[in-house]
Amino acid sequence: MWSIIFAEEKPVTAEDPLHAVSGVWDTVKEYLAREGTHLSINIVMALLIFLVGKWITNILSRFCNRLMKQAKVDDTLARFLSNIIYSILMVMVILAAISKLGINTNSLAAVLAAAGFAIGMAFQGTLGNFASGVMLILFKPFRVGDYIEAGGTAGIVEEIQIFSTHLRTGDNIAIVVPNGQISGGTIRNFSKKPTRRIDLVIGCGYDDDLRAVKSFLEEVVQGDERVLSDPAPVVAVNELGDSSVNFVVRPWVNNADFWTTRWDLIERIKLGFDERGFNIPYPTRDLHVYNESLVSGD
Numbered sequence: 001m002w003s004i005i006f007a008e009e010k011p012v013t014a015e016d017p018l019h020a021v022s023g024v025w026d027t028v029k030e031y032l033a034r035e036g037t038h039l040s041i042n043i044v045m046a047l048l049i050f051l052v053g054k055w056i057t058n059i060l061s062r063f064c065n066r067l068m069k070q071a072k073v074d075d076t077l078a079r080f081l082s083n084i085i086y087s088i089l090m091v092m093v094i095l096a097a098i099s100k101l102g103i104n105t106n107s108l109a110a111v112l113a114a115a116g117f118a119i120g121m122a123f124q125g126t127l128g129n130f131a132s133g134v135m136l137i138l139f140k141p142f143r144v145g146d147y148i149e150a151g152g153t154a155g156i157v158e159e160i161q162i163f164s165t166h167l168r169t170g171d172n173i174a175i176v177v178p179n180g181q182i183s184g185g186t187i188r189n190f191s192k193k194p195t196r197r198i199d200l201v202i203g204c205g206y207d208d209d210l211r212a213v214k215s216f217l218e219e220v221v222q223g224d225e226r227v228l229s230d231p232a233p234v235v236a237v238n239e240l241g242d243s244s245v246n247f248v249v250r251p252w253v254n255n256a257d258f259w260t261t262r263w264d265l266i267e268r269i270k271l272g273f274d275e276r277g278f279n280i281p282y283p284t285r286d287l288h289v290y291n292e293s294l295v296s297g298d
Helices: 015-072 074-099 106-122 124-139 181-182 210-222 253-276 292-294
Strands: 146-149 151-158 164-168 174-178 196-197 200-203 234-240 246-250 250-254
Touching: 015 074, 124 151, 124 164, 124 181, 164 181, 174 181, 181 250, 196 253, 200 210, 200 253, 210 234, 210 246, 210 253, 250 253
Parallel strands: none
Antiparallel strands: 146 151, 151 164, 164 174, 196 250, 200 246, 234 246
């Protein structure tokens, strides 16, 4: 339709520029006189389509957000999906309004599709992180406050976003891990279960009384009120090492007491060994020296 405006335009020449401009203006006036009413109606209809479409889009976006909240979808994911729905509907409204003006939207839609494909190829990693973030939020392998090991690092989860997860290490360093690295590997959640088992390996000398050592280790474990009775703690001879007899000491504690109990048990065992004269042997090696002359008989 817009091509009709300039259909009768005369060629512009350097000799008569004013006449050329006047001719264009006359053509525009003729077109407006002939199609002005129809064009005005189309403009008004396009504005109505845009305004009403935007109003309906807002309503649908809020409605979808409310449904996701009722379904207990994570707030971050719900807001993100609501924004995507709003953007898609607004593109449809704008195309409908432009089409009402008589502009062919087929080529525009093709351009948008090609641009979307190009953007998708350029942001493959970002889109992968987004998909991983959606999976993490939906299936919740960990929550904020959990201590996890994932994506080649470990720390306390401070925030789970759509594209990345924010961790804090024990020495208070902030780490941002892309969600694709987390979902693509093994996730170890140390806070998921309410209890944890402490695994200690305690060695004593071969000359020590094994029964006395075992009795002492059981006394230390059972004397700590943080150690749980169910499951029962295990104290047993695990192996005859190169320089020591190794016991395994495996008590169960509440997750929050894991590190403090572990440190206290190690300290009490070392002090008790010193008081009772038990040995904690160092690795040793026997060295045999031969006199070559004696061996050969000289």
